[in-house]
Amino acid sequence: MQPQWVPTEADIAQARITDFATFVAERTGAPVSDYRALWQWSVDDLAGFWRMLWEYFALGDVAGDVLGSAEMPGAHWFPGTRLNYVDQVIRQLRSDRPAIKSVSEDGPVREVSWAELIDSTAAFARTLRSLGVRPGDRVAGYLPNIPETIVAFLATASIGAVWSACGQDYSPKAALDRLGQLEPTVLVTADGYRFAGKAHDKRADIAALQAGLGTLRATVAVSQLGLDVPDATPWHEAVSDTEAISAVITTETVDFDHPLWIVFSSGTTGLPKGIVHGHGGVVLEHLKALALQSDIGPEDTFFWYTSPSWMMWNFQVAGLLVGATIVCYDGSPTYPTPDSLWRIASEVGATVLGTSPGYVLACIKAGSVPHTDHDLSALRTVGITGSSLPTSSALWLGENVGERVQVSSISGGTDVVSAFIGGVRTVPVWPGELSAPYLGVALDAFDQTGQPVRGEVGELVVTAPMPSMPVRFWRDEDGKRYHEAYFDTYPGVWRHGDWITITDHHSVIVHGRSDSTLNRHGIRMGSADIYQSVERLPEVTEALVIGAEQPDGGYWMPLFVVLAPGEELTEDLKSRINSTIRTEVSPRHVPDEIILAPGIPHTRTGKKLEVPIKKLFQGADPARVVERSAVDNPDLLDWYGTIRPSGSN
Known part of the structure; x- marks a missing residue:
């Protein structure tokens, strides 16, 4: 190729x-x-x-x-x-470009200058100190993706306190499952948010959070919908200290590994793991990832569609470390039209736009032609993460966004709040492949015996440490859970849980999670290969494949499909799905059954729930398999819990 x-x-x-x-x-x-x-x-x-x-x-x-x-x-x-992380942001102070461009569904683009950002950070830091917040204390965010969220994080970090947040699409229980572990002293929130043309009043959920967080000293609330939040200090009061000007902002100098933030795992199989990252590791890793790997600098406008619940929010904020203008968007990527992200990229003059394979596929199926419908002349790079980008989608981006626009797929995780593999401005892009391992990442692919493999599927491992590997897990004093998460399989080597192939030209193909491996007749296969072929069919909106070992020694591999409106799962469509898989992937990947599903359950960061659904099919107790509050549509679990192989009772 x-x-x-x-x-x-x-x-x-x-x-x-x-x-x-x-x-x-x-x-x-x-x-x-x-x-x-x-x-x-x-x-x-x-x-x-x-x-x-x-x-x-x-x-x-x-x-x-x-x-x-x-x-x-x-x-x-x-x-x-x-x-201190914030010192690197302060060094970027400038007057010729904004620090943040804030976009909403129903208003003009709002620009936040560097001076305003730093002044507001200094003022909010003073408010936190006045509330008794000290280094090591936790400040929790329950917020949309707005500039105030960034200010609250920077202010928290500047005084050596620890930030953690989730988006307001999380229910109070899901938020408490995460933030409640941290015993925060201050909650920063907003009265609500807008999504897909609808306003969501979150005051009742905030009250539930306040009741559940017994360590709170105060709540600060941003007005997004013009509503009053009871028992909360309005945001404008919390940043009104006129003495807190950028010239006198002070930061708390902390140890290299002093906690900066706590980000959470998906939490689908129990309480989410709180992953602690330090100031120094994040600063170094993000400077490398943004400036060197992504070639983002002071003249760039960096827009990644994300939420405070997801590590890509932390990654986008890192644009401030290199002096770039970053873009906050609080809204739906497909409202009011499927190509809304491209429209926003045009409006803000984005040079780097980040999105997901799912969004690209939705644009393909909607017949979008971004470079014709929008002025994308400023766009240099399209970043992709969340799952594997199919070859066909990569080629579509070249044809419909711009042939000189670099498609930079990245793969990493919340665990290192960065990527292991991705694009580089000096390396070619092969469709469906990630160009190269990142600098400082001792990436390899191991077989089951711990030996390196090339040109075939192996486990993604990292054989030497990275500064942004977790400082620790929260409430894991003896390090047992940390060790079990990454180091049980290959002692002294980080096993990430992905299947990859390292090619002869040193690029990397990601096949999907190894803990949800399809293992039919002893042949290990990645689910991503199936999704890439099936989800391109116009009749199929989304798919989920599961490989479940059966008590009698058999192996059941069903494919669940969600169809586009008006489509039916006819025998002809089943035949075309199987033929597509057989031709584009391999005969071994053809499923045992194709089942029409009402939807596909995901984590709240968009990952398909392959492992929990597999355990349901193997007879596990649903209450122990998956934490419902961590699922985007928990009612779907009840439907999947009723599914059994054809012919079984």
């Missing part, structure tokens, strides 16, 4: 990563003539790479060693070195 995008000489010369490679070569003499060589050096000399990154971005003095211990788990980065 030929690349669909190849960097020009100008792309390579102007890329920030090229400048970094020159910086490294001049100071170390390392052989970093191209990206592959630079990556190899970055994993062979971990301490040298991360020190060079620190020096390249002029982050200050290093107290001593870069890597005190490289053991996993338990690597100790930059012992004795102190910093």
Whole structure:
């Protein structure tokens, strides 16, 4: 297969990563003539790479060693070195471009200047201090994706307190399952949000949260809908301290691994795990991921469609670390039309737009032609994450968004609040593949015996530590849950839980989660390959495939499909689905049954619930298999709980 995008000489010369490679070569003499060589050096000399990154971005003095211990788990980065995430944001202060462009469904674009952002951060930090918030205390957010959410996070971080948030689409129970673990001192919220043309009043849910969070000292509420939130300080009062100007903003200098934020796992099989990340690891990782891997800088407008519930919100905020303008959108990506994200990208002049394979597929099925219908002349890169991007969707982006627009699929996770693999401005893009491992990520693919494999499916592993690996899990004092999550399979090696293939040109194909592996007749297969073929059919809206071992030793592999309005699951359609899978994937992937489903259940960050549904089919207790509050449509679980193989009782 030929690349669909190849960097020009100008792309390579102007890329920030090229400048970094020159910086490294001049100071170390390392052989970093191209990206592959630079990556190899970055994993062979971990301490040298991360020190060079620190020096390249002029982050200050290093107290001593870069890597005190490289053991996993338990690597100790930059012992004795102190910093604060917010200092790197303050350094970007400028007057020629806004810090944030805020977009809503029903109003004009609102711009927040850098001075306004820093002034508001300083003022809200003063309010938090006046409420007794101290370093290490937790501040919780129950908010939409608006500038005030960013201000609240930055203010929290500036005083060394710990931020954690979820979007207001979460029910009070789902929010309490997460935020309640943290015993927060302050809740920052909003009276409601708008989505798909409807206003959602959240005051009753806020009251439930206030009642459930017994450690709260105060609630601060942003007015989105013009409603009064009882027992809450209005946001405008909390940021009205005129003495808190940018010239005197003070930050609390903290240890490298001092907690910055706590992000949560999906929580589908019990209470969500609180994943703690430190100031230093996040700053370094996000500077690398944004500036070097994504080539985002001070002249860019960075727009990723996301929510405060998802780590991509944290990733987008990192645009501020490199001086970019970031875009907050509080609304539906398909309202009022399926191509609304492209329209917004045009309105704000986005140079980098991030979305999901599902959204791209929805645009394909709607017949959208973004580059014809909208002015996307500023757009340089389309980022993709959440699941694997099919080859056909990648090619569609090239044809309908722009042939010189780089399609940059990334794959990583909440666990490292970044990516392991993704695009690079100096490396070609092959459709359906991720261009390269990120710098400093000792990525490999292992077979079941722990041996590296190439050109075939293996487990995604990372064989050396990264600074943004979790500091710890919340309430996991002995580290047992942390160890079980990543290090039980291959001792001392991070196993992420994805199937990947590393190709002969060093790109990576992601096949889906290895804990939901299809294992028919001893042949391991990824579910993503099936979804990519089936979901392209115009009759199919979405699909879910499950491989469930049966008590009698058999193996049942049904395919559930949700059909477009007006379509029926006829024998002809079943035959075409099977033929598509047989031709485009393999005969082994053809399902045992095709079943019409009322919907596909997901985590609230959009991942299909393959493992919990598999356990339901194997007779597990539904109450123990999945936490309903973590599911986007929990009523679907009842329907799946009734499904059994044809002919069984």
